[in-house]
Amino acid sequence: MSEHYEFDLVVIGAGSGGVRLARMSAQRGARVAIVESRYLGGTCVNVGCVPKKLFVYGSHVGEDMEDAAGYGWTIPRDQVTFDWPTLVANKNAEIHRLNGIYQRLLENAGVTIVNGTARIDDPHTVSVGDRRIRTRHITVATGSWPVVPDIPGKENILTSNDMFYLPQLPGEAVIWGGGYIAVEFAGILAGLGIKTTLLYRGSLFLRGFDDDIREFTAAELRKKGIDVRFGVNVDAVTAQGAHYRLDLNDGSRLTTGLVMAATGRRALVDGLGLEAVGVGLTESGHIAVDKHFQTAVPSITALGDVIGTPQLTPVAIAQGMVLSRRLFGDGEGEMDYSAIPTAVFCQPNIGTVGPTEAEAKAQYGRLRIYRTEFRPMKHTLSGRDERCLMKLIVDDASDRVVAAHMVGPEAGEMLQGLAVAIKAGATKAVFDSTVGIHPTSAEEFVTMREPERIVG
Numbered sequence: 234m235s236e237h238y239e240f241d242l243v244v245i246g247a248g249s250g251g252v253r254l255a256r257m258s259a260q261r262g263a264r265v266a267i268v269e270s271r272y273l274g275g276t277c278v279n280v281g282c283v284p285k286k287l288f289v290y291g292s293h294v295g296e297d298m299e300d301a302a303g304y305g306w307t308i309p310r311d312q313v314t315f316d317w318p319t320l321v322a323n324k325n326a327e328i329h330r331l332n333g334i335y336q337r338l339l340e341n342a343g344v345t346i347v348n349g350t351a352r353i354d355d356p357h358t359v360s361v362g363d364r365r366i367r368t369r370h371i372t373v374a375t376g377s378w379p380v381v382p383d384i385p386g387k388e389n390i391l392t393s394n395d396m397f398y399l400p401q402l403p404g405e406a407v408i409w410g411g412g413y414i415a416v417e418f419a420g421i422l423a424g425l426g427i428k429t430t431l432l433y434r435g436s437l438f439l440r441g442f443d444d445d446i447r448e449f450t451a452a453e454l455r456k457k458g459i460d461v462r463f464g465v466n467v468d469a470v471t472a473q474g475a476h477y478r479l480d481l482n483d484g485s486r487l488t489t490g491l492v493m494a495a496t497g498r499r500a501l502v503d504g505l506g507l508e509a510v511g512v513g514l515t516e517s518g519h520i521a522v523d524k525h526f527q528t529a530v531p532s533i534t535a536l537g538d539v540i541g542t543p544q545l546t547p548v549a550i551a552q553g554m555v556l557s558r559r560l561f562g563d564g565e566g567e568m569d570y571s572a573i574p575t576a577v578f579c580q581p582n583i584g585t586v587g588p589t590e591a592e593a594k595a596q597y598g599r600l601r602i603y604r605t606e607f608r609p610m611k612h613t614l615s616g617r618d619e620r621c622l623m624k625l626i627v628d629d630a631s632d633r634v635v636a637a638h639m640v641g642p643e644a645g646e647m648l649q650g651l652a653v654a655i656k657a658g659a660t661k662a663v664f665d666s667t668v669g670i671h672p673t674s675a676e677e678f679v680t681m682r683e684p685e686r687i688v689g
Contacts, residue, residue: 240264242560243359243368245351245505248275250537250549251374252335257557259342266345266368268361273335273346274328275376276538277546280394283331284324285417288397289578291320292424296580300615315425317402324397353506356532370532370560373505373512373520374549377498377538386470389477391493393418402427403490407479409467410495411438413577416450418493420580423459430487431459434466439577443589443638445604449622450640453581456618467492500539517541524567526556534560542568545575574652576645581619584644586652587636590626590688599629599689601661603681609642609674623677625664629687632660637678647675 242258244251247269259265272279295315298308339346349361353373359366379392391399393414404427408419411433423429431438431454438461439447454461466482470492479487500519507514512528512535513521519541526534536556537549548570555566574586587593593600603625612619621641628635637651654663669676 238264238357238367238369240266240345240366240368242266242370242372243268243351243366244372244374245353245359246275246374246376246501246537246539247273247335247339247346248374248376248537248549249277249546250553251275251372252339253550253553254372254374254536254557255344256338256342257554258561259344261557261561263561265343266347266366267339268347268349268351268359270348270350273332273339278331278335279328280397282546284328284397285393285421286578287324287327288320288421289417289424289580292421293580295424295426296617300611300617303614303616317399317425321398350504352504353510353512353533356510356530370534372526372556373502373507373533373535373539374537374553375501375505375539377544378501379494380497380499381494382467382496384467384469386472386477389470389472389492391491393493393495396493399491404428405489406430406491406493407432407477407487407489408493408495409433410497411435411440412495412497413439413579413583415495416454416577416579418495419454419459419461420457420578423454423457424580429459430489431461432465432467432481433461433463434482436463438463439583441589442577442583442585443624443636444591445622445624446583446585446638446640449606449620450577450579450583453619453640454579457580498538498544500541502539515541525559526552526568542570543573543575545573548573572652572656574648576648578645581621581641582644584639584646584648585637586648586655587626587638589636589638593626593628593635594689597628597630597635597689599687601627601629601684602686602688603627603661603683604685605677605681607674607677610672611642621674623674623681625661625678625681627661627684629689632662634659634661634664641674643674647678651678 241263242265244255244267247267255265255267352360354360381387381390406422406427407430408415409432419431437447469480471478511530515521520535522540526536536552538544555568558566577583606622609621624638626636664679667679669679
């Protein structure tokens with residue numbers, strides 16, 4: 234390593250991808266510094282996946298108590314109380330613990346942590362305040378940030394970041410958006426007893442997911458009491474004391490106690506000085522990179538949400554592993570974006586891996602579609618009207634199972650295992666020859682024998 238540089242790598246952004254890249258590179262013998270202006274762990278740990286799922290758990294307890302009656306438990310409703318500040322405080326304590334873990338992981342790997350806002354002065358220099366750091370390589374891993382549409386009254390609108398630190402809950406709330414963040418927060422608030430309305434401008438939310446999943450989830454959310462409205466957009470939000478009035482594009486109005494926008498995220502590139510050093514951006518505002526995460530500047534790479542790949546923590550982590558190997562290992566390896574599993578922690582959950590039916594039809598042609606819908610065993614005694622959907626998509630020519638989609642309790646847990654099988658190229662014959670675990674919902678994935686339909 235050249236002695237002209239203080240470090241071999243400076244990583245800008247200590248989110249999941251940046252931390253993994255820094256740690257793995259340091260363990261390979263590189264001199265590494267990581268710069269962070271907010272919090273260790275990035276969006277996922279602080280205002281994303283982790284606190285979100287803790288809120289999902291908390292919001293589901295009410296249903297669990299209601300379901301208990303079918304199993305002989307008596308829980309007097311007039312004795313049940315919920316304290317939002319307690320949930321927030323306990324969540325904060327857990328996040329603080331995780332921040333400490335991230336710090337120790339970096340320090341134990343020999344990574345230098347630099348607190349502050351970074352700016353790239355030239356292809357080998359990063360400034361943080363008055364400090365100028367000379368480095369052989371620079372990686373930008375600054376992630377993304379929620380965007381609020383530029384409408385009258387946008388200052389009255391919260392984002393997902395704000396929701397994790399609300400001092401108190403209102404009696405009513407409006408969630409504006411149709412992605413997984415919007416759907417998850419609608420479920421959280423409704424589960425906590427908040428009268429919740431979900432507004433989405435399109436004809437059906439969760440764009441990019443299988444249509445069966447989208448339609449089924451909409452029906453299940455409505456069963457939970459969520460007022461789901463499609464084909465509606467927000468034109469303006471006006472503060473009226475402790476409430477807010479929403480003017481909608483269909484001419485109607487809503488009054489509520491909280492408005493949250495989950496209408497998209499933008500790459501965090503402001504102030505980095507990228508264009509001045511020759512790093513280009515895409516039309517969507519993401520950093521332009523090739524398949525090796527290389528920008529137009531040889532010494533500068535980028536990964537994670539800031540490059541516009543799937544905005545999933547495990548994707549950023551995997552990218553960090555690949556890039557570390559390319560920079561300081563044997564120089565080999567590419568990121569594989571096929572069959573990436575994901576979950577939406579709405580209620581009930583969504584789990585999915587592989588293409589949608591429409592995508593699979595375009596890619597493979599003739600398909601066999603296996604689909605089942607049923608009431609989970611738990612609700613045969615609870616009496617709750619919640620159903621489960623499972624779907625397998627099979628390439629008819631090869632018999633390979635190319636996708637699995639599910640809506641139901643613990644969908645994410647089930648689909649992680651199926652993702653391994655699909656990644657390994659398992660055929661429907663392999664699924665059929667696998668003995669199911671009884672009685673579980675998961676066994677349905679290996680007992681669907683007859684296709685519902687053949688397409689293509």
